[in-house]
Amino acid sequence: MDRTFVMIxxxxxQRGIIGAVISRLEAKGLKLVxxxxxxxxxxxxxxHYAEHVAKPFFPSLKEYIMSGPVVAMVWEGKGSVAIVRKLVGATNPADAAPGTIRGDMAMETGKNVIHASDxxxxxxxxIAIHFANAEFVAYARLDEPALYE
Known part of the structure; x- marks a missing residue:
């Protein structure tokens, strides 16, 4: 099964929207593992941000991402990377479509609520940076076909 990494x-x-973000991913049919x-x-x-270390914005990104707790997650589902990217929306919330997580919940590029693998x-x-294999949980969702066979 395809997997993707997501980080709130x-x-x-800090805004208390963890549940709202997770609900959108679950409602789409993805499985949190x-x-x-x-x-x-x-x-x-x-x-995690190795490709950005030399860029001018990296020091502020580093300070911000270390400024408070994050929720690191792995989601499973067919085509999960592309699906999550569409649900998340454009990096700049001003460009993110209404109905996307950033379009509905974020105001500025520097604090745009969520990271998703591209x-x-x-x-x-x-995933390898943030999780060991032993941390994955295998289970069947009630809507997975295997439970109905």
Missing amino acids: KPDGV AANLTMISEEKVME SDESAARE
Whole structure:
């Protein structure tokens, strides 16, 4: 099954919208298989955002992402990376369509509530940074065909 990494950023946690974000992903039919409420370490920030380290915005991104707790999650579902990206919306909330998480819940690019993997390769890399295999939970959703066979 396809997996993707999603992180509710400090502004989403601090605003109390964890449940609203998770509800949208569950309602779409994705299955949560790992989750962790945590303060992200500097080591993980450096690894997670490695492609941005030399960019001018990185110091403020690093400070922000370490400023409060995040909810790191792994979601399963066919085509999960593309599905989650559509649900999340454009990086800049001003460009995000109404009905998307950022379009409905975020106001500025620097604090846009959520991170989602942008490719299968990124998802695999980000999942490995934040979760060990032992942290995944296998279960069947009530709407999964296997339960009805």
